[in-house]
Amino acid sequence: MTPHINAENGAFAKTVLMPGDPLRAKYIADNFLENAVLVTDVRNMLGYTGEYNGKKISVMGSGMGVPSISIYAKELITEYGVENIVRIGSCGAISDKIKLMDVVIAMGASTDSGVNRTRFANTDFAMIADFNLLKRAADSAEKLGASYHVGNLYTSDLFYCADEKRYDLMEKYGILGVEMEAAGLYGVATEFGANALAMMTVTDHIRQGLHLTAEERQQTLNDMIKLTLDAVEELL
């Protein structure tokens, strides 16, 4: 057990899906996994292990922001032997080329967070996804006919960012979506030798001021969960 995870040794599968919201972890366990059991609940950061088509898989909330996901991802890898972590989250789009409900697969994650510079001698380490997970996710999106984009994400420390110019710069540099954890997850996975991928559905359009309805959120969430489970099934 760790300060933040009260699961027994061996309680997690080698592949863990990580939504930000712990209730989304419960939703996935209840609706998409078989024989799911709660394995950790410290601070209500719920984690479950169950089966997908008879193969062991876990799902656990990460909380919001780089510090939160960094704690859980690090402990899962070093204390529970987790090998693959796939973040399934939401993001805001900037470019008009990206639409609400599209899926964004983060080949790389740019960030204003300082953690990766802290890690890498105050220089810039390119935070990238594991290629095998990335390819599987893109193949799964293709197979399911999802509207998806693969490229650079922006992980922000601020959800409420007053600097509008920052979005101009992001658009110019081809950022597909803004969220708050991927660069942290990629940093932890790189440091501790695991594989990571972040996939988001576009729930908000920052420029256009658009947001999904509750019903649309549920639909995109279900689609992304299915896409992700199919993408990782062969690795379970």
Ligand SMILES: O=P(O)(O)O[C@H]1O[C@H](CO)[C@@H](O)[C@H]1O
């Ligand atoms: O929907 P999740 O996975 O929580 O992701 C996004 O939503 C939260 C902000 O509302 C941040 O965690 C951001 O990254």
Ligand SMILES: O=c1cc[nH]c(=O)[nH]1
């Ligand atoms: O971090 C986030 C997540 C969803 N939507 C946003 O605009 N930002």
